[in-house]
Amino acid sequence: MKDLFNALVIVLSATLGLVLIWVILELPPPARIRLPEQVLAQLDASGVTHPVTAVLLNFRGYDTLLEVMVLLLALLGVLAQIGKRKQKDLLAGFRLSRPHLQVLLWLARVLVPLMVLVAGYLLWVGGHQPGGAFQAGAVLAAAGVLLNLSGILPSWTEPAWNLRAGLVAGLLVFLLAAAAVMAIASPGLLLQYPPPSAGMLILLIEAGLTLSLGLILAGLFLFLSGDATEDEAEK
Amino acid sequence: MSSLILDLLLAIALLWSALRSLMAPDLFHAVVLFIVFGLLMALAWSRLHAPDIALAEAAIGAGLTGALLLDTVGYLRKKQRESLL
Numbered sequence: 001m002k003d004l005f006n007a008l009v010i011v012l013s014a015t016l017g018l019v020l021i022w023v024i025l026e027l028p029p030p031a032r033i034r035l036p037e038q039v040l041a042q043l044d045a046s047g048v049t050h051p052v053t054a055v056l057l058n059f060r061g062y063d064t065l066l067e068v069m070v071l072l073l074a075l076l077g078v079l080a081q082i083g084k085r086k087q088k089d090l091l092a093g094f095r096l097s098r099p100h101l102q103v104l105l106w107l108a109r110v111l112v113p114l115m116v117l118v119a120g121y122l123l124w125v126g127g128h129q130p131g132g133a134f135q136a137g138a139v140l141a142a143a144g145v146l147l148n149l150s151g152i153l154p155s156w157t158e159p160a161w162n163l164r165a166g167l168v169a170g171l172l173v174f175l176l177a178a179a180a181v182m183a184i185a186s187p188g189l190l191l192q193y194p195p196p197s198a199g200m201l202i203l204l205i206e207a208g209l210t211l212s213l214g215l216i217l218a219g220l221f222l223f224l225s226g227d228a229t230e231d232e233a234e235k
Numbered sequence: 236m237s238s239l240i241l242d243l244l245l246a247i248a249l250l251w252s253a254l255r256s257l258m259a260p261d262l263f264h265a266v267v268l269f270i271v272f273g274l275l276m277a278l279a280w281s282r283l284h285a286p287d288i289a290l291a292e293a294a295i296g297a298g299l300t301g302a303l304l305l306d307t308v309g310y311l312r313k314k315q316r317e318s319l320l
Contacts (some may be wrong), residue, residue, distance in 0.1 A: 134287075135287065138298070140298060141294070141295075220303065
């Protein structure tokens with residue numbers, strides 16, 4: 001019975017996939033609207049020289065604001081699940097005489113400053129090449145995960161005030177920049193950066209986003225890598 | 236011509252790793268194949284001339300999600316061992 005059900009699901013999914021491929025091939029050629037040309041035409045007024053960053057942070061900045069809020073909500077969901085956990089300090093279980101663990105510790109100590117440097121570079125270069133805040137934040141999160149897996153950084157439990165401040169800092173900077181722009185430069189229009197200062201504003205917002213996103217994405221792993229207590233296990 | 240062969244091989248590898256990841260009986264194999272799928276997806280994004288998405292996919296899709304899934308597999312195995320004792 002279960003095999004029949006599985007076979008039916010596979011057949012239906014394959015049919016859906018084939019129908020989608022056929023429909024896409026049958027679509028009429030795209031209409032007159034050519035988005036890349038339109039973005040490139042407005043690129044000078046956006047403050048950056050990379051079209052993807054201009055779209056993400058300037059033309060569709062509202063979507064990026066909501067996306068940061070969604071990520072923060074995801075982390076709040078994770079925080080609601082953990083209860084009270086013990087800190088799992090991986091280093092306590094290591095015996096430093098084992099050679100491959102020494103290599104891991106050495107590698108973590110060498111790589112993490114380099115990763116912070118790469119994150120800073122990705123943040124800066126996002127203005128004129130592929131890069132930007134999300135990529136830099138992801139590299140910072142990977143550095144945090146590497147530190148945790150090699151035992152240097154213990155897992156996070158209940159966040160202290162400085163961790164909480166870091167988690168919401170990006171969103172607050174974004175909201176403050178939006179409020180300042182709306183109050184001073186373009187009243188009544190949300191996230192309409194004045195072209196002379198758009199580049200500086202985008203860099204400021206991206207810096208805050210990098211810090212927050214690094215902490216949020218690292219928190220998605222670090223809050224969950226502690227040992228669950230007995231009450232957690234019984235739930 | 237060679238880029239067409241590369242794209243075709245990439246597409247076949249994507250579908251194959253996804254299929255094997257779903258059909259693997261061992262959870263650890265499935266998670267490793269998921270990470271492989273994430274990296275191949277990052278390659279596919281670069282072939283589509285979208286390097287920003289490729290960076291984000293490699294870091295978040297393959298890296299962070301893969302690490303979280305591996306953590307889950309370890310936790311499940313620990314629970315399994317404790318329940319057998």
